[in-house]
Amino acid sequence: xxxxxxxxxxxxxxxxxxxxLYEGLRQGLYSFxxxxxxxxxxxxxxxxxxxIAVLEILAGYFSxxxxxxxxxxxxxxxxxxxxxxxxxxxxxxxxxxxLSIRQVTILAVMLGISHSHFMETAIISxxxxxxxxILLIRIVTSLFIGALMNLILPENF
Amino acid sequence: xxxxxxTAFGLLKLMALIFIIIVPLIIILELFRSYGVLEKLxxxxxxxxxxxxxxxxSVFPLLAGIVFGISYGGGxxxxxxxxxxxxxxxxxxxxxxxxxxxAIFEDTLIFIAQGAIWWIVVLTRVATAFMITALVAIxxxxxxxx
Numbered sequence: 001x002x003x004x005x006x007x008x009x010x011x012x013x014x015x016x017x018x019x020x021l022y023e024g025l026r027q028g029l030y031s032f033x034x035x036x037x038x039x040x041x042x043x044x045x046x047x048x049x050x051x052i053a054v055l056e057i058l059a060g061y062f063s064x065x066x067x068x069x070x071x072x073x074x075x076x077x078x079x080x081x082x083x084x085x086x087x088x089x090x091x092x093x094x095x096x097x098x099l100s101i102r103q104v105t106i107l108a109v110m111l112g113i114s115h116s117h118f119m120e121t122a123i124i125s126x127x128x129x130x131x132x133x134i135l136l137i138r139i140v141t142s143l144f145i146g147a148l149m150n151l152i153l154p155e156n157f
Numbered sequence: 158x159x160x161x162x163x164t165a166f167g168l169l170k171l172m173a174l175i176f177i178i179i180v181p182l183i184i185i186l187e188l189f190r191s192y193g194v195l196e197k198l199x200x201x202x203x204x205x206x207x208x209x210x211x212x213x214x215s216v217f218p219l220l221a222g223i224v225f226g227i228s229y230g231g232g233x234x235x236x237x238x239x240x241x242x243x244x245x246x247x248x249x250x251x252x253x254x255x256x257x258x259x260a261i262f263e264d265t266l267i268f269i270a271q272g273a274i275w276w277i278v279v280l281t282r283v284a285t286a287f288m289i290t291a292l293v294a295i296x297x298x299x300x301x302x303x
Contacts, residue, residue, distance in 0.1 A: 017188075024187030028180035035175055043171060047164040088175070091267060095171045096164075101272045108268035108278045113257050113285060120256065123231045127238075129252030137289060138256055145285055157274075 035088045042081065042092035050074075050096065069143070070106055070150030075099070082111040083139075084118060102157035106149045114142035174270045182263060186225055195220050214242040215251045222255035224262065230255050246297050250290055258286035 049055040059073030066073050074097050082090030090111055099107070117135060125131040189195065199217045206216045218237055222230020234251055237243045243251065261279065269275050 020187050020191040021184060023191075024184030025180070027187060028183035031183055032176055032179050035179065036172060039172065039175065040168060043168050044164060047160070047167070051160050087264060087267065091175075091271060092171065095271060096167050099272070101274060104268060104272040105274050105277050108265070108271075108273040109281045109285075112264045112268070112278065112282045120227055123228050124252055124256055127231050127234050127248060127252045129249045134253055134256045137253065137293075141257065141285060141289055145281065149281065153277075 038085065038089050039092035042085075042089045043095065046077065046093050047096055068150065069110065069146040070153070071103055071146075072097070072099070075103070075107060078107065079111065082115045084116075086116045086119070087111055090115070100157060102153055102155070105153070105157070106146055109149060110142045110146040113145060114138040175267065178266045178270060179263075182266065186262075189224065195224060211251070212243070212247055215247050218243070219251050219254060222251075222259045224260075226260035226263065227255050230259060246294070249297075250294055253293060254286050254290045257289055258282050 046055065049058070055074055055077075058077065061073070062076035063073030066076055071079075075094055078090045078093035081093050090107075094104075094107065117138075121131045121135050124134050195217065199220055202220075203213055203216055206219070207213065211219060214237055218230050218234035220230075221233045231252070234243065234248060234255075238248050261282070265273075265275055265278050265282075268278060
């Protein structure tokens with residue numbers, strides 16, 4: 001039961017249930033700590049920008065473009081943070097905006113397809129798999145799918 | 158004062174949501190990994206994946222990435238490629254699919270917690286990754302790359 005035969009990574013030889021449970025907990029808590037450190041400043045910053053009405057001004061610049069995706073201008077910051085930092089930064093940036101189910105669903109698909117480009121392009125280049133082409137495909141696909149979902153999904157979700 | 162309280166409460170709620178998703182999820186994924194769940198699944202779905210043009214040895218890194226994330230899937234892909242089991246455009250196509258669709262449990266769960274509809278998110282993302290990868294595969298074949 002404790003044997004993990006023929007794992008492709010081959011680093012672990014025999015791990016008990018309790019050990020992997022403990023290992024998972026350790027990793028989980030560590031990940032949470034890392035995410036906490038990213039999300040807290042983003043959430044606070046966005047809240048302040050909203051409070052002093054700067055977010056509104058920024059949103060005004062972006063809304064002509066974001067409206068093709070069915071999203072308010074405020075979410076442009078979330079998209080940019082998702083592309084550059086990661087999904088957690090993006091979530092922290094839109095969590096306080098009171099978005100609709102429809103808007104969060106569109107954002108989830110768009111950002112799921114296209115996010116963390118600095119880190120993930122580095123990972124993909126290690127796979128020797130034309131990272132710049134893949135980056136381009138991801139960004140174009142995510143914008144296309146976002147616009148498509150905005151056309152297809154019913155208004156009142 | 159009201160602003161500070163409101164922000165603190167919002168932040169606390171957000172981080173609590175993330176905590177109750179991430180910690181159990183990582184524990185479950187770690188158990189998956191140590192019990193070789195993916196190896197078993199790879200065998201199970203190989204008839205389907207071969208029809209989509211993925212060779213058998215590409216399926217494991219593909220599944221690893223879809224479930225555990227791109228850095229894990231990418232690591233498996235690199236090591237399989239070094240053993241010469243994944244050749245030519247297969248590696249590129251696996252990387253492309255994974256770039257579009259990875260860590261599907263984690264990514265979907267954190268957005269569900271914000272209100273997203275899970276089946277729309279999962280179906281759209283997986284279908285998009287399949288379609289784009291298939292299109293690129295057809296295009297590469299036409300270009301004469303095996």
